[in-house]
Amino acid sequence: MQLNDHEEVSTCTECQGCKKTDSLFCDLSVQELDIFSEKKADNFYKKGEVIFQEGSRGRGIYCVYKGKVKVYKIGDEAKERIVRFVKDGDVLGYRSLLSDEPYCATATAIEDSIICYVPKSKFMEVLKNNQNLAYKTIQMLSKDLKESERKIVHLHQKPVIERIAEALLILKEKFGISNETNTLDVVLTRREIGDLAGVTTETTIRTLSFLNKEGVLNLNGKRIELANLSQLVRLANLMD
Secondary structure (H helix, E strand, O other), X not given: OEOOOOOOOOOOOOHHHOOOOOOOXXXXXXXXXXXXXXXXXXXXXXXXXXXXXXXXXXXXXXXXXXXXXXXXEEOHHHOEEEEEEEOOOOEEOHHHHHHOOEOOOEEEEOOOEEEXXXXXXXXXXHHOXXXXXXXXXXXXXXXXXXXXXXXXXXXXXXXXXXXHHHXXXXXXXHHOEOOOOOEEOOOOOHHHHHHHHOOOHHHHHHHHHHXXXXXXXXXXXXXXXXXXXXXXXXXXXXXX
């Protein structure tokens, strides 16, 4: 395992021993997983470290073994626009790889992470001979497109409080919550929450404070408890 000169925080198995049941690759045969393992590299990324940069050329596909990642574009005045978040078992870099174009966004670890890298030649070798993998990849691309369209139509045309509420629900859906306290299982800065919702950091802080006073949230440092989930859903004004 390559750890980029950082401290090892976990061990990564061979592909066939991976227990990520919701991964794109979970239904592959032992032989197909062995093809990945032949050239697979495992890298440790410290919190805040860039995995790949917008505009660079992709030469493989990344799979998160352990950790969390944000994928974002740089907008006006160097402001981040978060495209999506990635967790254990999710893959990165597939759109650039399949379109043979440079990365259209940057990926950065938001906590210490171990991420596997499979070269394009090995991924394409399996993809071309596995209809189920091809179908799941198409489904994944379609879901990405749907989510992008939803953000354009919903998130950035809604009032601020609805944007923040929906952003928190997006984080709940992606990372889950503690069963005991309903606390989001991800730690983000106020700026990152604002980048997801498309509002300024200052507005995010004010809105979260208001929701805290109203009893919708409980704020404990960067930890956010969804104290009144039904009210949060109503505030998000979700559309079908």
